[in-house]
Amino acid sequence: QKVSVEVLDHLEHLALVDFRDAEGVERLQKAIQFADQLHEVNTDGVEPMDSVLEDRCLYLREDDVTEGNCTKELLKNAREKVEEYFVAPPGNIPLPKLEERETFLQGS
Amino acid sequence: LAPWVPVVGLEIHAQISSNSKLFSGSQVQFAAPPNSLVSFFDASLPGTLPVLNRRCVEAAVMTGLALNCRINKKSLFDRKHYFYADLPAGYQITQQRVPIAVNGSLSYSLCIDNKMSQMVTKTVRIKQIQLEQDSGKSLHDDTRSQTLVDLNRAGVGLMEVVMEPDMCCGEEAAAAVRELQLILQTLGSSQAVMAEGQLRVDANVSVHHPGEPYGVRTEVKNINSIRFLAKAVDYEIQRQIEELENGGTILNETRAFDSKLGCTVPMRDKEGKQDYRFMPEPNLPPLILYDAKSLPANINHQQVVNIDWIHERLPDLPSVKRAKLVERYGILPEHSFTLLNEDGLTEFFENVVKQTQMKPKKVIGWILNDLLSYLKQHSLRVKESPVSSCLLADLLNLLEKKEISSTAAKQVFAELWKGERKTPLEIVKEKKLEVIQDQKELELICQAVIDGQENEVIVMVLG
Secondary structure, three states: OOOOHHHHHHHHHHHOOOOOOHHHHHHHHHHHHHHHHHHHOOOOOOOOOOOOOOOOOOOEEOOOOOEOOOHHHHHOOOOOEEOOEEEEOOOOOOOOOHHHOOOHHHHO | OOOOEEEEEEEEEEEOOOOEOOOOOEEOOOOOOOOOOOOOOOOOOOOOOOOEEHHHHHHHHHHHHHOOOEEOOEEOOEEEEOOOOOOOOOEEEEOOOOOOEEEEEEEEEEEHHHOOOOEEEEEEEEEEEEEEEOOOEEEEEOOOOEEEEEOOOOOOEEEEEEEEEEEOOHHHHHHHHHHHHHHHHHHOOOOOOHHHOOEEEEEEEEEEOOOOOOOOOEEEEEEOOHHHHHHHHHHHHHHHHHHHHOOOOOOOOEEEEEOOOOEEEEOOOOOOOOOOOOEEOOOOOOEEOEOOOOOOOOOOHHHOOEHHHHHHOOOOOHHHHHHHHHHHHOOOHHHHHHHHHOOOHHHHHHHHHHHOOOOHHHHHHHHHHHHHHHHHHOOOOHHHOOOOHHHHHHHHHHHHOOOEOHHHHHHHHHHHHOOOOOOHHHHHHHHOOEOOOOHHHHHHHHHHHHHHOHHHHHHHHHO
16 A cells, blocks of 8 residues: 555645655655554554553652743854844745645656 | 524633743743743753643642543643744644543623623533643744744643533623633632733634534634623624625634734634644653542652642632622622622722621622722722722711711712822811701701792792
């Protein structure tokens, strides 16, 4: 079962990844096939485990102020700043539609 | 023309009142220098991990209990992914699968026909309450085509309260939110001041014909006050009805309320349906809460949140406070609503009652009709009243002892309002407003009046 171009395009938009070439898509296919093996196990009536931490105790912190006040340090790596604000583009710049951008998926 | 049934649900985000953030130790404070209340975790720098703030858990449990919810002894954290400049991690930590509280209810009251005399009680179901992170703030600089990002708010704890679509109009939505606001403020779990962004409301609105399935719903955002909430909801209901009656369709979209124009407009920057790719938060184990029964023996109390302990310490909720006021003072239910609706008014009323012989049933009239209307006229809060509870009590005592008439009392009240620090007694003497008790003196006055109006007297005597 192949992953459709629509799904690949959708993933590229959502996660801003670039499958780049046939090898990238093939790797994805193989990863899905590998994970699909899980379906062979009968899990009826078994509670899913979503983390190996599930038996650990979730540590609760006291409500004290212990951090912050490091504006200079935080802004050190910012490419652009305006008076201690980070600068970002005006809004999300969406990935162009499939037909309009240069991507390996076009040919598929 | 077939009738329309409007359906309104609400998603309310209440900022938790705590010293530090939900998963980090940076301070929670409104209006501070940009990016000064931001830790490395809040800025999503690599190598940082979330550490849950106990106070935030307690706030959510308190709120859940006050809203009659079932508290989930085991709740989970998830990541909700989307890209935006004020969300540095690219995801928000929330509780999508198993939130901390579910299946509650909130009762609120409405006046029928705008008359305070007829109140009806309604209930809205609370679907769930979940803990989640707030995002930072974006300031849009359109002239320079850029967005300025301040992360002070990023990571502040929120309680998202989801109300089922049990409401049918702006008035109901507003009343429900007002009651929730009062509850949160009473609990102290959130200060819930809408103007400071501590309480944000999004409304989900749709219309349908009776007996038919629910219509397509729109989400309305950017509602900045309870008054605007009612307006926004009612506008959207009307807009949808008109659209459908003209043969149009409703898009499942997000719209913003424009308070200046009083209408909703489609929001820009919405790239179609969002896919949040929820996944369990891998860095946080499940949140386990205890009660008296399940509390383990040798436990570190700092590491335990005991639901029963919190339950026992819940303060009287607004509905209970109102019932107590009605019972104790013999006032009407609608009076108790007004008392609780104004910050400090209940205390003021009770202080006056303590210092006067006048019956509370009579005092309440002075509080609600005289004091409150003066305060409203001058846009003052109870705390700012130039007339203190002492002064008002003194005045009411004069009235109660029949040393002045009620008309005179109103005059004295108007004088007191000027805030010239005169006592009621001083004003009465100054303006000679004392009731004249002496029979002889009264006869002289009446005779003088009759003597001065001979013609009118003749007309009256002749019938």
